[in-house]
Amino acid sequence: MRVAEFDREFVLRQAMLAFTQCGYAKTSMQKLTQVTGLHPGSLYAAFSNKKGVFLAAIEQYQTDKNQQFNAFFCNNAPVLPNLRAYLALVVTECLGGDSMKVCLLTKSITEVEGQDSQISKVLSDNLNAYEQAIAFQLNRAITQHEITPNRSAQQLARFFAMGLYGLRTYALTNNNAKDINQLADDLFSVISN
Structure with a gap:
């Protein structure tokens, strides 16, 4: 064949x-x-x-998104400016007219949860890996004294990931640049203080 x-x-x-x-x-x-x-x-x-x-x-999507995320943190530079630049990219995606402003993983998990356990597990595993990648960078920021360790890197990563998912979802119904940028600034402020 x-x-x-x-x-x-x-x-x-x-x-x-x-x-x-x-x-x-x-x-x-x-x-x-x-x-x-x-x-x-x-x-x-x-x-x-x-x-x-x-x-x-989904595997290709995650590979692409991992490469995109890691490109911001490929050196030993301070974490927070790179995290801010990454957040700016997410804002740009949210304000863009393309369909990729929605996270394929979060959109799909709400659709298939409870219907296909294999797909749900793959999506969940990918979202958890994304959160761990964020936690790794935030742990670096704590270690480098960029962030006061009032909360653990894991807690901050969980909050940041939730904020990113929410920002993307919010942008579907309100594509006002001022509002989206303000929400992103608020999210970054919570993480960086």
Whole structure:
């Protein structure tokens, strides 16, 4: 049997967009063939089914987001300016017109929770890993005396992650730049004091 050749990252990023725009349940294999440009047989051969495409798209999404996050912290520079720059990127994404301003993980977990335990676990694990990456950086900030250790790095990371998810969700109904920037400033202020 001949193995189909295609740009896997491109295909998965197109699938990410479809799942983000339509949700898991409303994204059909027909929609996935349309957005990826692959024939149905190629999609099935590479990913078995829609769930396989979705899980691979989540993996690619997390890889992309990890690289994006880590790019802000790839040196030993102080953490807080880098965290502020990362938050500014999130604000820019929130104010942008594209569908990626919504976190695919948080959007999907609310849709599939209780319906598919494997998908729910993958999404939850990825969200927990994101929180741990934030906690690692905040722990560095505490160690470097950038933040007063009134709360643990884990507590701060949990609050910061919640704030980011909330900011993205809020931006769906209120795309006012002044409001979004004020919320981001408030979030950063709580973390950095």
